[in-house]
Amino acid sequence: MGPLLLHLALLLLFPPLLVGGIGKVKAAFAGRRGAPLLQPYSDLARLLRKGAVYSRTTTWVFRAGPTVSLAATLSAALLVPLVGARAPLGFAGDLVLFAYLLALARFALLAAALDTGSSFEGMGASREAAFSSLAEPALLLVFAAVARVGGAPSFRSLLDPAAAGAWSIAGPPAVFLLAGCLFVLALAENARIPVDDPSTHLELTMIHEAMVLDHSGPDLAFLLYAGALKLFLFGAILGRVLLPSPLGNPVLDGALFGGWMLLFAGLVGTVESTLARLRLDRVPHLLVSACVLASCGLAVLVARGVR
Amino acid sequence: MRSLLDALLVLAVLFDFLLLGIGDLGASIRISAMQAATLAALPLLAREDGSLGHPILLFLGVLAVKVVLIPRLLFRAIRDASIRREMEPLIGYGLSLVLGGGLVLVSFALAARLPFPGPPPSDLLVPAAFSTVLIGLLLLVGRAKALAQVIGWLVVENGIFLFGLAFVHRTPMLVEMGILLDVFAAVFVMGIMLHHIHREFDRLDTRNLTALRDR
Numbered sequence: 001m002g003p004l005l006l007h008l009a010l011l012l013l014f015p016p017l018l019v020g021g022i023g024k025v026k027a028a029f030a031g032r033r034g035a036p037l038l039q040p041y042s043d044l045a046r047l048l049r050k051g052a053v054y055s056r057t058t059t060w061v062f063r064a065g066p067t068v069s070l071a072a073t074l075s076a077a078l079l080v081p082l083v084g085a086r087a088p089l090g091f092a093g094d095l096v097l098f099a100y101l102l103a104l105a106r107f108a109l110l111a112a113a114l115d116t117g118s119s120f121e122g123m124g125a126s127r128e129a130a131f132s133s134l135a136e137p138a139l140l141l142v143f144a145a146v147a148r149v150g151g152a153p154s155f156r157s158l159l160d161p162a163a164a165g166a167w168s169i170a171g172p173p174a175v176f177l178l179a180g181c182l183f184v185l186a187l188a189e190n191a192r193i194p195v196d197d198p199s200t201h202l203e204l205t206m207i208h209e210a211m212v213l214d215h216s217g218p219d220l221a222f223l224l225y226a227g228a229l230k231l232f233l234f235g236a237i238l239g240r241v242l243l244p245s246p247l248g249n250p251v252l253d254g255a256l257f258g259g260w261m262l263l264f265a266g267l268v269g270t271v272e273s274t275l276a277r278l279r280l281d282r283v284p285h286l287l288v289s290a291c292v293l294a295s296c297g298l299a300v301l302v303a304r305g306v307r
Numbered sequence: 308m309r310s311l312l313d314a315l316l317v318l319a320v321l322f323d324f325l326l327l328g329i330g331d332l333g334a335s336i337r338i339s340a341m342q343a344a345t346l347a348a349l350p351l352l353a354r355e356d357g358s359l360g361h362p363i364l365l366f367l368g369v370l371a372v373k374v375v376l377i378p379r380l381l382f383r384a385i386r387d388a389s390i391r392r393e394m395e396p397l398i399g400y401g402l403s404l405v406l407g408g409g410l411v412l413v414s415f416a417l418a419a420r421l422p423f424p425g426p427p428p429s430d431l432l433v434p435a436a437f438s439t440v441l442i443g444l445l446l447l448v449g450r451a452k453a454l455a456q457v458i459g460w461l462v463v464e465n466g467i468f469l470f471g472l473a474f475v476h477r478t479p480m481l482v483e484m485g486i487l488l489d490v491f492a493a494v495f496v497m498g499i500m501l502h503h504i505h506r507e508f509d510r511l512d513t514r515n516l517t518a519l520r521d522r
Contacts, residue, residue, distance in 0.1 A: 292405070
């Protein structure tokens with residue numbers, strides 16, 4: 001029971017802190033003091049207190065969007081091991097389920113965006129669909145590599161002591177290729193620079209933000225929280241690939257996890273502050289490169305004879 | 308030592324992909340120079356016996372020719388011919404990247420099948436060499452501009468240098484220096500050719516060379 005409660009507490013409490021941390025890093029780069037670290041929590045609380053406004057042209061699809069999206073993301077979160085301990089749920093094939101739960105979350109959001117009938121939301125939805133169809137093969141290639149190392153298509157294999165041995169056979173090149181691919185994916189899937197700018201408010205250039213323009217109140221809070229949670233999950237998976245085996249001591253593991261998440265926030269913030277976003281027609285090249293990185297990593301694994 | 312070697316080899320292949328995905332000529336020249344610099348460090352790591360003299364000389368030679376002289380020559384060619392700085396690819400960037408990924412997989416398959424005289428310094432060396440040569444060839448056929456083709460040719464040469472790395476301790480110094488000199492001479496000749504293409508057609512598109520009639 002303890003590990004489950006810890007897992008849920010981490011999932012429910014920390015994702016907005018990650019977003020706040022990234023905001024702080026960006027503010028530091030820009031020489032500003034920035035919003036308080038806990039600002040995302042205040043935003044969520046404010047939105048939850050508000051009422052929602054629904055356009056008369058929308059149907060239940062629009063209202064279901066944020067809820068389904070949040071529910072799917074939360075279910076996916078139950079599969080990912082966070083601190084040392086195993087994830088609450090784990091079985092052969094949960095890697096694939098994870099990918100498709102994220103896809104379901106996205107589908108609900110796309111359907112809700114199309115349901116509004118707004119041209120900007122349709123544009124955002126079409127872009128999100130196009131880019132995510134390129135990001136998904138890369139994610140599945142990384143998962144294929146994880147499954148190959150662990151010997152089973154499950155997140156559990158990431159924690160297996162046998163997997164640690166396989167990672168050391170594969171050596172740094174494979175790990176860094178896969179981690180590089182995952183980092184690009186973390187940026188692309190979570191609508192961060194260089195793919196999308198989370199702080200832009202010009203409809204013509206928006207991707208993810210354009211899709212959520214019409215949501216308000218608790219619905220918007222759900223979407224913001226689901227977005228933060230997704231970023232948190234990608235950070236956690238990336239940390240697991242870089243440091244596959246837990247130390248065994250809960251305190252040390254927790255410290256390691258917290259330290260990694262801080263570093264992850266720093267990395268994302270640095271990328272966001274130092275890069276400009278790519279021109280829209282260059283984004284597919286970035287995602288194809290991510291696929292290529294993952295397939296090179298997989299090729300190294302195969303060449304080194306990891307099962 | 309071994310993992311540093313591996314990391315540099317992976318870096319060299321990543322530079323290949325950067326070249327496939329980037330459209331700016333100046334950036335491509337810089338990247339091919341960086342790739343050469345990465346490869347130049349490899350003989351220092353790959354040596355088997357204790358002798359340092361030969362690898363250090365090779366390191367300095369490669370650095371001087373491929374990292375300093377050739378990029379300078381190419382940048383001068385860009386300036387003299389006032390070339391527009393984009394590639395005009397015949398094969399689009401996205402497709403090039405996908406093809407490049409396929410070529411890397413082919414190289415891994417090839418490397419697993421080819422018998423190799425003696426163990427190479429790293430099992431990634433031969434795949435990386437094959438990938439670099441094949442991606443260099445892809446750059447050669449996939450870009451219309453003469454200067455971009457020169458860069459593709461330099462990448463092929465980098466790949467051949469990688470192959471040579473497996474035999475560092477067996478090849479006489481003179482041969483390697485001779486190869487470096489050849490590369491330099493070839494780029495020099497290509498510089499002159501670029502000048503002539505530019506004077507004849509006002510553009511550096513090699514497709515012009517296939518037309519027979521006078522303009």
